[in-house]
Amino acid sequence: MNTTTSITPKTIVVVGATGHQGSSVVQTFLSLRPHWHVRALTRDPTSAAAQKLAAQGAEVVQADLETEDGDTTDAGGGASSLEAAFAGAHAIFLNTDFWAPYRTALAAGATQDAASRTGFATEMRHARHAVAAAAKAAPSTLERFVYSALAPLRQASDGRYTHSYHWDSKAAAASWIASPASGVAEKASYIYVGAYSTNPLILPQRLKKEKLETTTNAGAPDDEEYEYVMRLPAGRGMRMPVLDIAASTGPFVRCLVEDEPAKTNLLAYDEYLDVDGLLRAWTEAMSSSDGDDDDDDDNEKTPLPPQFVQMGLHELSRVTGLPLEVLEAPPFVEEFGYMGGVSGFVEPHQLRNRPGTRTLAVTLKSHGREYLLGAKLPTATTI
Numbered sequence: 363m364n365t366t367t368s369i370t371p372k373t374i375v376v377v378g379a380t381g382h383q384g385s386s387v388v389q390t391f392l393s394l395r396p397h398w399h400v401r402a403l404t405r406d407p408t409s410a411a412a413q414k415l416a417a418q419g420a421e422v423v424q425a426d427l428e429t430e431d432g433d434t435t436d437a438g439g440g441a442s443s444l445e446a447a448f449a450g451a452h453a454i455f456l457n458t459d460f461w462a463p464y465r466t467a468l469a470a471g472a473t474q475d476a477a478s479r480t481g482f483a484t485e486m487r488h489a490r491h492a493v494a495a496a497a498k499a500a501p502s503t504l505e506r507f508v509y510s511a512l513a514p515l516r517q518a519s520d521g522r523y524t525h526s527y528h529w530d531s532k533a534a535a536a537s538w539i540a541s542p543a544s545g546v547a548e549k550a551s552y553i554y555v556g557a558y559s560t561n562p563l564i565l566p567q568r569l570k571k572e573k574l575e576t577t578t579n580a581g582a583p584d585d586e587e588y589e590y591v592m593r594l595p596a597g598r599g600m601r602m603p604v605l606d607i608a609a610s611t612g613p614f615v616r617c618l619v620e621d622e623p624a625k626t627n628l629l630a631y632d633e634y635l636d637v638d639g640l641l642r643a644w645t646e647a648m649s650s651s652d653g654d655d656d657d658d659d660d661n662e663k664t665p666l667p668p669q670f671v672q673m674g675l676h677e678l679s680r681v682t683g684l685p686l687e688v689l690e691a692p693p694f695v696e697e698f699g700y701m702g703g704v705s706g707f708v709e710p711h712q713l714r715n716r717p718g719t720r721t722l723a724v725t726l727k728s729h730g731r732e733y734l735l736g737a738k739l740p741t742a743t744t745i
Contacts, residue, residue, distance in 0.1 A: 371399040372452035372505075374619065377427070377492060379420070380404050380411035383457045383510055383555065383611045390612025392419055403447050423447045427458070427488035444491065448499035453619045456492050457510035458485045458535060460528040461745055464687075468743050474685045478527035482534075489535035497545030506619045507546045510553050511536035511627075515694050518703025523694045525686035533703070540625075548625075551618045554701060555611060556603030556631035559725045563692070564602060564640050565737040566590035566668035590644075590668040593682070595675045595689050598638055600696035603631030606725045613717030614710070621714045627707035629700065632719040634709075640722070641668050647726035648734060685742050 374391050378384040379402030391398045402420040404412045416422045425447040448454065464481035472480065489509070496507060514533035515523040539550050557564055571587045594600070605611065614630040622628070635643065645667050673681070675689055694702065701707050710716050726734060 369396045371396055373399045373401055373450055373503075374453040374455065375401045375403060375448055375451045377403045377425075377454070377456045378459065379415060379422070380409060381457060381459070382558070382607045384455065385411070385415070386608050386611035387455045387615050388415055388420055388612070389418075390616050394616070395419065401447065401451070427491050428484075444495040445499040448496045450503050451496070451500045452503055453506045453508070454492075454496050454500075454504065455508045455510075455615055455619075456489070458488045458492070458532070460485045460531050464528070465743055465745070474687060474742065475525075478525065478687050482527040482531040485528075485531040486535055486538070489538065493539055493544050493546055501545075504546065504549055506624060507539070507550045508553060508615055508618050509536055509539055509550060510555055512554060513694075513698075513701055514703045515690065518698050519694060523690045526690045526694070527687060529691065529694075551622065551624055551626040552628065553611075553614055553618060554627065554629045554704065554707065555607070556605040556629070556634075556700065558607045559604055559632075559722060560607070560729070562737050562739050563594065563688070564592070564604065565726075565734065566592045566641070566644055567737060567739060568735065591671055592637070592641060592668060593671045593673055593678060594637065594692045595673055595678050596637075596692040596696040597672050598670065599636060600692060601634055601636050601700075602640065602692075602695060603629060603634045603700050604640070604722050605631050606720065609725075610717065610719050613719075617713050617715060617717065622708075627701075627704055628713070629707050629709050631710065632725065633722050635722065637670055641670060643722040643726060644668060644734065646723035648731065650723075650727055682739050683741055684739060687742075688745060 374387075376384050376387050376391075379388050384402075388400055388402050391400045400420040402412070402415045402422045403425040404422060405424065405426050406412060407416075407422045407424045412422050425444050427444070460481040463484035464477045467477035467480040468474075493507075496504060510532070512529040512532040514537075515526045515529045517530075517533070536552055538544055539552075540547050544550075567590065568588050569591050571589055610630065610632055614628060618626055618628055633639070633643075675686060675693065678684070679686060679689055710719070
């Protein structure tokens with residue numbers, strides 16, 4: 363007698379499957395086979411990252427969110443191919459991309475403000491295209507639509523913080539998805555991903571001591587006295603949720619798909635730390651790795667503890683070259699909280715089945731001593 367029970371898997375569609383968040387979601391649901399089938403959407407299925415997902419068992423599908431309203435002739439086959447990619451989906455994870463169109467606009471000569479507006483408009487357009495395709499292609503099978511969102515800085519601050527379009531575009535997209543007109547509002551939930559553990563703004567940078575005293579780029583060329591310093595346009599009391607994006611995003615999305623009711627707003631993080639907590643995590647990671655790399659060129663002990671310097675928004679922008687697009691977030695978080703303007707959200711400890719996570723110190727140590735010692739702030743064009 364054959365007692366084998368066949369399992370009919372559900373299908374999750376992951377948009378942007380080769381990105382930081384998307385790849386984590388893919389890996390999590392691949393580990394849940396045979397209960398889940400993973401359909402990984404990407405603009406380039408021939409890329410090494412896409413081919414790796416295919417080799418691991420994901421169904422890799424070409425699809426492009428960049429379509430004009432009514433156009434069906436994009437590189438991936440247009441709106442019809444996007445709908446085909448969503449057909450029969452039981453769950454969809456969507457993380458739209460602000461930074462690629464922002465960087466492209468800057469490279470083409472746009473001003474910071476114009477590039478930010480381009481990123482905002484593109485992200486909104488992509489979100490609308492994905493939602494429309496999902497509502498049309500999977501009205502009967504779709505159980506959960508999970509969008510990666512951020513808080514509305516401009517609205518929550520009553521217009522005081524107006525330059526962080528990458529927050530506001532995701533907030534606007536989330537607002538659209540939650541509206542009855544979207545067609546998926548009753549099935550939608552939202553993951554608010556904390557700061558990436560790899561975000562260089564929350565990692566000390568190696569600076570000459572002279573720079574700390576003047577907060578400029580001045581200093582004798584032969585000055586070899588260095589310290590590791592975290593510079594932020596916020597005070598020590600700022601509390602930042604931090605996430606290992608590769609290890610934790612997927613498990614938190616699984617909670618929203620399998621365990622939690624629709625319309626859940628989840629603030630996803632491994633640890634919630636103030637500035638001193640962030641510095642302690644870096645110190646612990648570096649101290650525990652001292653001597654691990656015996657064949658390092660200099661093999662010197664890390665100057666400890668790292669220092670913290672609070673600077674004004676415009677001064678820090680001048681010194682580092684980072685735009686207000688990036689720098690407005692820390693003071694907003696200090697004043698209004700990471701979820702400022704978002705009501706009714708839950709945190710990891712409130713989940714029915716909280717996934718296991720590791721501390722920031724352990725995560726930082728896993729990146730390696732050389733990486734942590736060499737962390738550098740990005741430029742406006744490499745964010």
